[in-house]
Amino acid sequence: MIVVPRPAYSLREKVYFWEIAKGLLVTFGHLARNLWGAALRNRTIQTWEYPEEPRPYPQRVRLLHRLVKRPDGTPKCVACYMCATACPAVAIEIIAEPSPDDAIEKRPISFVIDELRCVMCGFCVEACPKDAIRMDSEVGDLMGTRREDFIFTLDRLLEMKPRAGAYLGDRELEAKRKAGLI
Amino acid sequence: MNLDALWPLIQFLVPFLFMFGFVVALMLPTMIFMERKVSAYIQDRRGPNRANILGIRLFGMIHNVADVIKLLVKEDLEPKAADKTFFRFAPFLVMTIAIMTMAVIPFGEPIAIWGKALHLQIAPLNAGILYIFAISSLSVYGIILAGWSSGNKFSFLGAVRASSQMISYEVALGLSVIGILIAYGTTDLAEMVRAQGANPLTWGVVLSPIGFLLFLTAMFAETNRMPFDLPEGESELVAGFHLEYSSFKFALFFMSEYVNMVVGAAVISTLFFGGWQVPFLSTAMIKQNSALIFSGMMISGGAVLLLISVSLIDAIRRPFFAWGDRRDHEPKVFLPLTLLGGVGMLWLGLGVIPGLDIAKYPWFPVVVVLLLQITAFCAKTFFFSFFFIWVRWTLPRFRYDQVMQLGWKYMLPLGVANIFLTFAFARLWLGWLR
Ligand code: SF4
Ligand code: SF4
Numbered sequence: 001m002i003v004v005p006r007p008a009y010s011l012r013e014k015v016y017f018w019e020i021a022k023g024l025l026v027t028f029g030h031l032a033r034n035l036w037g038a039a040l041r042n043r044t045i046q047t048w049e050y051p052e053e054p055r056p057y058p059q060r061v062r063l064l065h066r067l068v069k070r071p072d073g074t075p076k077c078v079a080c081y082m083c084a085t086a087c088p089a090v091a092i093e094i095i096a097e098p099s100p101d102d103a104i105e106k107r108p109i110s111f112v113i114d115e116l117r118c119v120m121c122g123f124c125v126e127a128c129p130k131d132a133i134r135m136d137s138e139v140g141d142l143m144g145t146r147r148e149d150f151i152f153t154l155d156r157l158l159e160m161k162p163r164a165g166a167y168l169g170d171r172e173l174e175a176k177r178k179a180g181l182i
Numbered sequence: 183m184n185l186d187a188l189w190p191l192i193q194f195l196v197p198f199l200f201m202f203g204f205v206v207a208l209m210l211p212t213m214i215f216m217e218r219k220v221s222a223y224i225q226d227r228r229g230p231n232r233a234n235i236l237g238i239r240l241f242g243m244i245h246n247v248a249d250v251i252k253l254l255v256k257e258d259l260e261p262k263a264a265d266k267t268f269f270r271f272a273p274f275l276v277m278t279i280a281i282m283t284m285a286v287i288p289f290g291e292p293i294a295i296w297g298k299a300l301h302l303q304i305a306p307l308n309a310g311i312l313y314i315f316a317i318s319s320l321s322v323y324g325i326i327l328a329g330w331s332s333g334n335k336f337s338f339l340g341a342v343r344a345s346s347q348m349i350s351y352e353v354a355l356g357l358s359v360i361g362i363l364i365a366y367g368t369t370d371l372a373e374m375v376r377a378q379g380a381n382p383l384t385w386g387v388v389l390s391p392i393g394f395l396l397f398l399t400a401m402f403a404e405t406n407r408m409p410f411d412l413p414e415g416e417s418e419l420v421a422g423f424h425l426e427y428s429s430f431k432f433a434l435f436f437m438s439e440y441v442n443m444v445v446g447a448a449v450i451s452t453l454f455f456g457g458w459q460v461p462f463l464s465t466a467m468i469k470q471n472s473a474l475i476f477s478g479m480m481i482s483g484g485a486v487l488l489l490i491s492v493s494l495i496d497a498i499r500r501p502f503f504a505w506g507d508r509r510d511h512e513p514k515v516f517l518p519l520t521l522l523g524g525v526g527m528l529w530l531g532l533g534v535i536p537g538l539d540i541a542k543y544p545w546f547p548v549v550v551v552l553l554l555q556i557t558a559f560c561a562k563t564f565f566f567s568f569f570f571i572w573v574r575w576t577l578p579r580f581r582y583d584q585v586m587q588l589g590w591k592y593m594l595p596l597g598v599a600n601i602f603l604t605f606a607f608a609r610l611w612l613g614w615l616r
Binding site: 020023024027030046 | 220223224225226227228241395572573575576577
């Protein structure tokens with residue numbers, strides 16, 4: 001058995017006022033620093049004004065899924081069920097049919113991702129042998145009022161556009177950050 | 183017009199308007215704003231900055247307006263189990279008592295006007311400090327009425343806690359000032375301020391430092407502020423005595439807490455920090471050198487305003503940082519005002535006043551005295567009001583047994599000892615100073 005001795009309070013701590021004064025100094029330091037920072041717009045408070053100041057995403061961010069198309073517009077997916085198997089949240093439901101193209105064995109007639117179940121783990125992307133499913137769409141924050149808003153069907157997944165724009169760590173972004181411009 | 187007949191009205195109205203304006207119209211919103219912004223800055227947060235009128239957010243001050251509108255238009259709930267009469271009466275009682283305390287606080291040397299002395303004190307009572315104690319002990323009634331009439335266990339528990347805490351600390355509160363009462367030899371607050379003199383070395387805080395600490399601590403307990411805010415302990419009592427209150431009745435409780443604090447701060451500065459006394463400048467001295475002191479005031483004020491303008495220019499010129507606020511238009515709005523004010527004050531202080539023949543304007547020294555003393559009083563009160571907030575965001579809450587232990591086992595004996603200590607020390611100290 002380990003007995004952890006309770007530290008005895010010294011007289012100074014028992015009198016309490018000295019310690020209070022020390023605490024007050026600490027909080028006043030923060031107050032003064034942040035007041036000064038607010039006056040000069042320094043970076044003392046590292047809060048982003050979110051909706052007005054969208055944060056650059058890090059490069060490895062996982063956004064909502066999208067399905068990649070072939071040049072002819074058909075889905076690249078070959079309905080191999082790899083992603084559905086890998087998915088720990090059982091969020092992907094695929095129904096396959098034979099493909100008219102002989103070189104491609106199967107194609108999905110229904111490919112549904114339930115984004116309410118999805119845990120954004122990215123395993124589906126890792127599992128896909130065809131690079132057909134990616135998590136780099138424009139949408140990072142999905143909002144909806146009904147359950148159906150979160151059910152992504154094949155058409156919807158194919159419509160999702162890839163994200164354009166800088167990521168955190170991009171060269172020009174870093175240069176701006178270093179210059180204190182953002 | 184018969185001045186004599188009107189005089190009591192004037193004597194009441196002038197200080198009343200000032201005090202009411204200062205405490206309720208000026209300090210109350212400032213306190214609520216500071217409570218949010220200071221707490222945010224102490225915790226490295228940004229604080230309120232969303233509410234705006236046409237894009238002007240005044241660093242979050244507009245939130246007060248939003249608050250008032252919200253509290254006014256919210257539904258006023260009354261629980262079925264509540265005793266309706268007392269339930270409605272309690273908030274008014276609390277607010278009234280909070281406001282009543284400020285009646286005896288002097289905020290300036292009585293001024294001679296039309297051959298009469300205008301006391302800058304709503305009620306020039308000679309039992310000032312006793313009045314404060316009498317009134318502030320009444321505030322327990324408001325709280326216990328609120329808690330009991332709500333018909334809610336939590337409210338009732340909160341009220342019981344509040345009353346036992348306030349009654350316990352009233353003892354220490356009363357004891358802690360006896361020392362300086364003896365030292366000043368009066369219970370009249372205006373007399374006490376005069377007795378303290380302009381020299382900070384003869385102020386109450388020097389004569390009776392222990393008394394000051396005890397009084398300050400007891401004041402925190404009396405106003406139910408942070409280390410002692412057990413009546414509202416959110417985790418165990420939800421919101422304490424005002425749990426069932428909504429809409430403007432809640433607002434009354436909320437505001438009375440802040441009015442209590444401001445008045446408490448005023449009492450602290452009156453008793454221990456020389457009230458309206460300007461450090462090192464006695465009334466006679468200000469009157470003699472009024473022109474010099476006034477231009478000094480103007481020059482330093484103008485310099486401060488110009489410095490602020492420089493920082494505002496810097497803020498406008500500077501590129502926005504990632505963490506900066508992209509919606510700040512305030513610097514652009516304030517810059518002309520500060521620039522104008524600064525230049526105007528400098529011009530007054532450097533250009534106008536030195537060329538003025540003061541002897542031609544007999545009212546000039548009186549106005550300077552008034553200005554300086556009211557500024558001193560307001561500054562002291564403001565500091566202690568800020569102190570209440572500062573402490574709240576520094577210290578954690580006591581356990582209830584610790585509150586009682588501190589009150590009865592430490593502060594009470596210390597208060598008794600302090601009477602003798604202060605008496606002896608004040609005698610020796612004042613004798614040595616003379
Ligand atoms: S990200 Fe993870 S949870 Fe979501 S669909 Fe892909 S594998 Fe399933
Ligand atoms: S792993 Fe890729 S190819 Fe296979 S079903 Fe999923 S998305 Fe289609």
